Amino acid sequence: MNRVVALILAGGRGERLSILCEERAKPAVIFGGKYRIIDFTLSNCVHSGIQRVALLTQYRPRSLNAHIGIGKPWDLDRMGGGIVLLQPYEGRYSSDWYRGTADAVYHNLYYLEESKADQALILSGDHIYQMQYNDMIAFHRDKGADCTVGLVNVPLEEAPRYGILEVDSQNAIVAFHEKPKEPRGTLASMGIYVFDKDVLLEKLAQDAASPGSTHDFGRDIMPTMLGRYRVYGYRFDGYWRDVGTVQALWEANMDLLADVPGLNLYDESHPVLTRSQNRPPARSGPRAQIMRSIVSEGCIINGVIHNSVLSRGVYVEEGAVIEDSMIFDDCHVQRAAHINTSILDKEVFVGHEARIGWGYDLTPNDEEPDRLNTGITVVGSRARIPASARIGRNCKVYPGCGAEAFSDDTVPSGRTVRAPAYSRV
Numbered sequence: 151m152n153r154v155v156a157l158i159l160a161g162g163r164g165e166r167l168s169i170l171c172e173e174r175a176k177p178a179v180i181f182g183g184k185y186r187i188i189d190f191t192l193s194n195c196v197h198s199g200i201q202r203v204a205l206l207t208q209y210r211p212r213s214l215n216a217h218i219g220i221g222k223p224w225d226l227d228r229m230g231g232g233i234v235l236l237q238p239y240e241g242r243y244s245s246d247w248y249r250g251t252a253d254a255v256y257h258n259l260y261y262l263e264e265s266k267a268d269q270a271l272i273l274s275g276d277h278i279y280q281m282q283y284n285d286m287i288a289f290h291r292d293k294g295a296d297c298t299v300g301l302v303n304v305p306l307e308e309a310p311r312y313g314i315l316e317v318d319s320q321n322a323i324v325a326f327h328e329k330p331k332e333p334r335g336t337l338a339s340m341g342i343y344v345f346d347k348d349v350l351l352e353k354l355a356q357d358a359a360s361p362g363s364t365h366d367f368g369r370d371i372m373p374t375m376l377g378r379y380r381v382y383g384y385r386f387d388g389y390w391r392d393v394g395t396v397q398a399l400w401e402a403n404m405d406l407l408a409d410v411p412g413l414n415l416y417d418e419s420h421p422v423l424t425r426s427q428n429r430p431p432a433r434s435g436p437r438a439q440i441m442r443s444i445v446s447e448g449c450i451i452n453g454v455i456h457n458s459v460l461s462r463g464v465y466v467e468e469g470a471v472i473e474d475s476m477i478f479d480d481c482h483v484q485r486a487a488h489i490n491t492s493i494l495d496k497e498v499f500v501g502h503e504a505r506i507g508w509g510y511d512l513t514p515n516d517e518e519p520d521r522l523n524t525g526i527t528v529v530g531s532r533a534r535i536p537a538s539a540r541i542g543r544n545c546k547v548y549p550g551c552g553a554e555a556f557s558d559d560t561v562p563s564g565r566t567v568r569a570p571a572y573s574r575v
Contacts, residue, residue, distance in 0.1 A: 154287060155267040156200045157258075158191055159251050159341075160275030161208030161237075166395045166521055169530040170495060172549055175207065176394065177275035178214040180478050180496075182406055182415060182422075183446040183461050186217050187393060188275045189424045192224045192233075197420050198283035200271065202231040204261055206254045208238055223425045236261060250365030256354040262347065270350050272367065274341035278402050278413065279390040280420050283342075286384045290344040296379040297349060299323060299372070300342030302390045311392070312338035313368040315383055323381045328369045337383070339368060340390060349379065389413045397524045400493060403459045403476050407442050429462050437468055453483070467502075475507070484537070492527040495549065501537030508540045513564035515544045522546060522564075541567075 160177040170179055177188035188205075195203050203226060207214055220226075221233035236258045238248055248254035255262070255272065262270060269290065271283060281300075290298040304312060314333045316325035327333065345353075353371055357363050363370045375381050389412035393399040405411055415422060429448030434440060439454045448463040453470035463480040466472065470487045478496045483489065487500045490507035500506065507527045515522035522528065522544045530549030535541065536556050542563030548555075551569045561567055 153266070153268040154200055154202075154271055155262065155265040155269075156195050156203045156271040156273055156283075157255055157262070158188070158195075158203065158205045158273045158275045159254060160188060160205050160214060161211075161248055161254060162276065163209045167399065168396055168518055168521060168528050169546055169548055170396070170399070170493065170528065171210075172530060173210060174213040175209050175211055178217055179393075179399070180461055180476075181278065181393070181399070182403060183444045183459050185422055185424050186214075187278065188214065188217070189422055190278050190280065191273050191275050192226070193421070193423045194279070194281050194283060195273075196224050196226070196423065198281075198287075200283060201226070201228065202265060202267070203233045204236050204258065205233060205275070206236050206248070206258065208248050208254070211235075211237060217425055219425070224423050234261070250363075250370075251367045252354060252357050252363075252371050253365035255350075256358050256365070259351065259354065262351065265347075267347055270345045270347050272343040272345065272350075276392070276394055277341065277390060278393055279340075279386075279388060280413065280417070280422070281342075281386060281388060281390075286342070286386075287344055289384050290382070293321075293382050294380060295344070295382045296346055297372075297375055297381045298344040298384050299381070300340035300386055301337050301383040302340050302386050303336050304338045306333065306336050309333035309336050309338065313372070314338055317383045321383050321385070323376060323383050326368075326372050326376060328373070337385075339372075340386060341368070341392075343367060344384075396493065396522060396526055396528060400476060400491075400526055404457070404474070406444060406459065407457055427462060435468065438466075453485075461496075470500075478531075487535075491525050491543065492529065494529045495531035495533075497532045498529050499534045501535055501539065503537055504535045504539045504541075506535065506541045507543055509542050509563060511563035512543055513562070515546055515564050515566060517546065517566045519564075 226233035314327045391402040432445045432449040435452035438451045441456045443455045444459045446462045450465045452468040453466040456473045458472045458475045460477045461479045466483045467485040469485045470483045472489045474491045476493045481498045483500045484502040486503045488505050492507040525543045527545040529547040533547045533551040536553045540560040544564045546566045548568040555569045
């Protein structure tokens, strides 16, 4: 797509993803066994012919930066374009962390001004979907719009999580309600914006000078444009998921296991590109059972896997059972262990006969009752679950916990386990 620059917002803390974002940015969280969340947005850019991409990072970017590298997996390692990583920096006149999505772009205006683009495509790096952005850009140009917002219908019960918009018969946006408690519709913002560059520069300057602004596109930029600029909504009817919560991330992975998934990872015309690893093929033993599951390369399965997504290098011993769960890279599940409705981060060790996601008590988590309350237990990276331990539902085990963190063999539902010397930063 000629004369379009994409700016991907990838600096959020991801607090609603709990300890999965304790050591990484949200876009770097593993998805679907072999991908990172950011892969979907980057792949969409490449398949849409957008070859100039800026990734705006901030919170714990190490894992994300290592994954992106110079952009080779997405063919973005090129002269005169390609991908560039933009992080907060200290300058002669000012230095600060990004204070919001609009502020992140404002602090990198030089990149936008030097791009010589006609339009700027503002994207979120934490959504799962496959989309041709050039169709939306063509719609924007045909309408003579100053700004176009990507729209998708969401279930009414989920609408309070999003910016909800109202449009007229020509798809011009007439009202914008940011996370309404009682939504009047289900047409939600996808966090995708096409701006004419000059309009975006003008609005960002106005927002930066506004003392009461939170410097957010949805909360501050969009409402002030209605009635003053030509703002349209572009409807998208494909699969789209905001995986910003533990429940949403788990559900989106379980969606992949349907007979006909809404998200087609096997579409050769729109492959999801990612950084590959040199892993051997997955292998199953003589008593292994694998049912309705994704098992990635490098896995060795001797137990029972049902309705689960296993990332690379997972080793499951004989007699172990994994159900309705996500298991990240290089976890080791010993014999006769049982994991149910849980998410295990990278390099977790589960001792023999341990139980994770045990019992039927759905007491919300003591630290995050509003985020961990649907029965999913989350175990942080490199934790070691002792043999015969019983860990209930809605539990949270911090990264790096060893046997000394478990004062009792049973962790009741809703409890949190952290290493004795661990402190959050």
